[in-house]
Amino acid sequence: MQNEKENQTASDLTESVMLVGERKLTPSTFVIKYNAPIILVLLIIVSAIISPVFLSWVNIINVLRQQTGYLIIAMGLMMCLLTGGIDLSVASVVGFGSIMITEMVTMRDFGVIPAILVTLVCCALIGAVNGFLIAYLRMAPFIVTLAMSYGAMGLVYIVSRGANRMLTGSDPLIEAFKIFGQGNDPLIGLPWRLYLTIVIVIIFWFILKYTSYGRLMTATGSNPLAVFLAGINTKIYRFSANVICSTLAGLAGILITASSGASSPMTVSGDYTMTAIAGAIIGGGDLGGGKGSVPLTVVGIFIMGLINNIMNLSNVPAYPQWCVKAVVIIVAIFMRSVVNTRTSR
Numbered sequence: 490m491q492n493e494k495e496n497q498t499a500s501d502l503t504e505s506v507m508l509v510g511e512r513k514l515t516p517s518t519f520v521i522k523y524n525a526p527i528i529l530v531l532l533i534i535v536s537a538i539i540s541p542v543f544l545s546w547v548n549i550i551n552v553l554r555q556q557t558g559y560l561i562i563a564m565g566l567m568m569c570l571l572t573g574g575i576d577l578s579v580a581s582v583v584g585f586g587s588i589m590i591t592e593m594v595t596m597r598d599f600g601v602i603p604a605i606l607v608t609l610v611c612c613a614l615i616g617a618v619n620g621f622l623i624a625y626l627r628m629a630p631f632i633v634t635l636a637m638s639y640g641a642m643g644l645v646y647i648v649s650r651g652a653n654r655m656l657t658g659s660d661p662l663i664e665a666f667k668i669f670g671q672g673n674d675p676l677i678g679l680p681w682r683l684y685l686t687i688v689i690v691i692i693f694w695f696i697l698k699y700t701s702y703g704r705l706m707t708a709t710g711s712n713p714l715a716v717f718l719a720g721i722n723t724k725i726y727r728f729s730a731n732v733i734c735s736t737l738a739g740l741a742g743i744l745i746t747a748s749s750g751a752s753s754p755m756t757v758s759g760d761y762t763m764t765a766i767a768g769a770i771i772g773g774g775d776l777g778g779g780k781g782s783v784p785l786t787v788v789g790i791f792i793m794g795l796i797n798n799i800m801n802l803s804n805v806p807a808y809p810q811w812c813v814k815a816v817v818i819i820v821a822i823f824m825r826s827v828v829n830t831r832t833s834r
Contacts, residue, residue, distance in 0.1 A: 540802040556794040557686040558741040563765040565734030573710040573778025574630035581641035584757030586742025591654040591752040601662040612739025620731035624724040670747025694783040711779020767818040
């Protein structure tokens with residue numbers, strides 16, 4: 490009975506949002522609505538003109554391999570954004586996941602599969618702490634996850650003792666684990682971990698499009714009062730969004746270790762948080778909550794990836810690249826505010 494009520498509530502809320510946002514599609518509204526795919530196409534054309542190597546199969550595979558971790562993280566961050574939250578601890582949790590898998594396998598002599606499960610559970614617990622403080626104690630997501638980023642970073646250095654570690658052990662699956670992270674399939678040459686990423690993306694697309702959980706997750710951010718008055722517990726959706734986000738960040742950390750065969754505490758200083766947030770916002774996400782699209786988030790991540798790739802091919806030094814990424818993030822947030830203003834008229 491409760492499930493039927495939630496399904497009906499989700500359908501009603503989704504229908505009302507669609508009716509409010511439904512407008513005649515003119516050339517200007519088309520550009521506004523689909524600005525991310527248009528930018529991606531233009532970026533591909535410009536990149537191909539700038540560098541003849543850009544469209545080579547080797548470079549395409551390299552781009553796909555590099556974006557797998559960001560795509561997985563972006564799926565979790567998109568869930569947080571849908572509920573009106575954010576998670577700034579992602580990069581630290583990625584580093585924690587990377588360190589934990591080597592700690593379990595190399596130092597504790599766990600098997601690869603038990604080590605993966607333990608690592609994911611530990612990362613999920615970090616998300617559970619975030620979710621409890623945000624959903625049930627009503628603390629600000631920005632402050633909670635910023636504090637957790639320092640806490641998780643501390644755990645990384647405590648566990649690793651500040652040292653890099655190679656992935657070694659007695660488990661015969663270790664080599665298979667490394668092949669999964671580093672290798673390509675023999676038929677078309679796509680990275681094995683790309684297939685896992687595609688499965689995760691499809692799962693989240695299905696959840697948000699066809700399940701009451703996904704629709705109520707969106708409604709929690711877009712119209713929390715209506716969901717609350719309908720008798721739906723909005724806290725569980727905010728809580729679960731943070732658990733999902735941290736779990737996926739931990740999975741990305743595990744894949745990083747698989748691809749390199751080692752872990753480093755310096756992983757926590759990566760650009761995973763900002764790149765994933767920028768990708769989700771470029772893809773239609775909103776810091777105010779209630780907006781987000783799995784396909785467009787994928788497009789947003791690849792926009793960030795192509796910008797990084799063409800700068801590398803053009804031999805742009807690392808420090809100017811940071812400045813470019815900062816500008817891209819600011820422009821993405823500005824464009825999203827413009828889109829929201831135009832569509833709300």
